[in-house]
Amino acid sequence: xxxxxxxxxxxxxxxxxxxxxxxxxxxxxxxxxxxxxxxxxxxxxxxxxxxxxxxxxxxxxxxxxxxxxxxxxxxxxxxxxxxxxxxxxxxxxxxxxxxxxxxxxxxxxxxxxxxxxxxxxxxxxxxxxxxxxxxxxxxxxxxxxxxxxxxxxxxxxxxxxxxxxxxxxxxxxxxxxxxxxxxxxxxxxxxxxxxxxxxxxxxxxxxxxxxxxxxxx
Amino acid sequence: xxxxxxxxxxxxxxxxxxxxxxxxxxxxxxxxxxxxxxxxxxxxxxxxxxxxxxxxxxxxxxxxxxxxxxxxxxxxxxxxxxxxxxxxxxxxxxxxxxxxxxxxxxxxxxxxxxxxxxxxxxxxxxxxxxxxxxxxxxxxxxxxxxxxxxxxxxxxxxxxxxxxxxxxxxxxxxxxxxxxxxxxxxxxxxxxxxxxxxxxxxxxxxxxxxxxxxxx
Numbered sequence: 001x002x003x004x005x006x007x008x009x010x011x012x013x014x015x016x017x018x019x020x021x022x023x024x025x026x027x028x029x030x031x032x033x034x035x036x037x038x039x040x041x042x043x044x045x046x047x048x049x050x051x052x053x054x055x056x057x058x059x060x061x062x063x064x065x066x067x068x069x070x071x072x073x074x075x076x077x078x079x080x081x082x083x084x085x086x087x088x089x090x091x092x093x094x095x096x097x098x099x100x101x102x103x104x105x106x107x108x109x110x111x112x113x114x115x116x117x118x119x120x121x122x123x124x125x126x127x128x129x130x131x132x133x134x135x136x137x138x139x140x141x142x143x144x145x146x147x148x149x150x151x152x153x154x155x156x157x158x159x160x161x162x163x164x165x166x167x168x169x170x171x172x173x174x175x176x177x178x179x180x181x182x183x184x185x186x187x188x189x190x191x192x193x194x195x196x197x198x199x200x201x202x203x204x205x206x207x208x209x210x211x212x213x214x215x216x217x
Numbered sequence: 218x219x220x221x222x223x224x225x226x227x228x229x230x231x232x233x234x235x236x237x238x239x240x241x242x243x244x245x246x247x248x249x250x251x252x253x254x255x256x257x258x259x260x261x262x263x264x265x266x267x268x269x270x271x272x273x274x275x276x277x278x279x280x281x282x283x284x285x286x287x288x289x290x291x292x293x294x295x296x297x298x299x300x301x302x303x304x305x306x307x308x309x310x311x312x313x314x315x316x317x318x319x320x321x322x323x324x325x326x327x328x329x330x331x332x333x334x335x336x337x338x339x340x341x342x343x344x345x346x347x348x349x350x351x352x353x354x355x356x357x358x359x360x361x362x363x364x365x366x367x368x369x370x371x372x373x374x375x376x377x378x379x380x381x382x383x384x385x386x387x388x389x390x391x392x393x394x395x396x397x398x399x400x401x402x403x404x405x406x407x408x409x410x411x412x413x414x415x416x417x418x419x420x421x422x423x424x425x426x427x428x429x430x431x432x433x
Contacts, residue, residue: 033236040243041242045246053262053270053271054269054271054411055409056407056410057406058405059405060404061404121419121420173387173388175387175388176384176386177281177382177386177387180388181263181408185410189416189420190420190421191420197395
């Protein structure tokens with residue numbers, strides 16, 4: 001299709017008597033080059049407009065110094081995640097019990113066995129099925145209906161079921177930012193509305209370090 | 218049957234012009250693509266399923282690099298000059314206000330800010346800059362004061378507070394930044410992440426499907 005005439009001007013006369021060399025056709029077909037050009041253009045068109053960074057919204061609670069002002073959470077509906085180094089994550093439900101009576105300090109993972117998501121789905125289901133309606137429910141349902149006008153009646157009735165579920169996140173000083181954002185992401189994925197980011201306690205940190213020391217890497 | 222012979226002319230089209238146009242377009246897109254942003258501070262943020270795009274105007278961005286160093290940048294130059302003036306008045310730092318407004322990332326303790334903004338821009342990277350100190354435990358969280366000045370300068374105006382942290386930065390630097398936010402009542406902010414698709418079968422996915430079905 002495209003041609004470039006590289007055979008040179010044919011009109012030059014060298015001195016008389018010079019034998020004319022046999023001219024071979026040097027036509028180059030440039031169709032593939034144009035194809036490549038368009039491919040590259042298409043590539044750059046697509047890469048300039050995509051992948052804008054997204055923003056994950058965070059609301060921090062106000063720091064309250066008086067313990068009686070802190071929001072209480074039911075022990076049966078609470079699950080606490082502890083983040084350690086090397087992407088280790090541990091959890092316990094309710095209050096931490098590490099004594100002769102029982103050990104509820106267990107380990108979890110981000111994407112492997114017993115992952116955070118599996119635990120949250122299971123816990124959420126448990127909490128929702130064992131929920132007992134109380135006086136707060138009507139208020140919660142009214143608020144939900146106001147903010148979600150397109151919700152069905154079933155959704156409004158169900159909106160107070162997960163009110164008892166509270167997730168507490170306690171990262172230790174060796175966990176990474178990625179671990180934390182992954183956990184916050186799991187909150188969004190599993191639509192958990194009540195979660196808190198708190199400082200880890202000394203005892204819990206010691207327990208993590210002891211467990212990490214013995215765990216095979 | 219013999220047709221009168223039509224003199225055949227050559228039907229070869231000269232494609233040089235199309236080739237030129239193709240390369241012009243290509244050059245245009247290469248120049249406007251900016252695939253690698255040569256920003257001073259390189260941060261690899263984690264990914265999340267959040268869907269809202271990170272805002273780009275009226276932004277105060279706190280970046281945490283992989284070593285836990287904290288950098289501050291603002292996109293509004295006028296507000297930046299006001300911040301510099303306030304700091305000069307209250308702390309007598311002797312900052313060159315014009316240079317400060319042109320500096321992209323600020324990452325030095327108060328005592329070093331005046332000096333650091335005079336460095337050439339090649340040196341203003343996260344390799345050389347020490348970062349704003351955020352060690353609350355040692356009482357050296359300067360970010361608290363920075364946020365206080367920013368709050369005063371932006372009083373009443375809309376402010377988008379963004380936090381962009383590197384994947385491998387450790388929790389203590391994040392904690393220092395959060396403390397600075399809380400002390401100044403900045404309770405709502407956004408974490409800048411790379412986009413990620415919602416995993417199928419989860420609650421969020423179900424809600425988005427319902428929303429999509431309701432729209433149809």
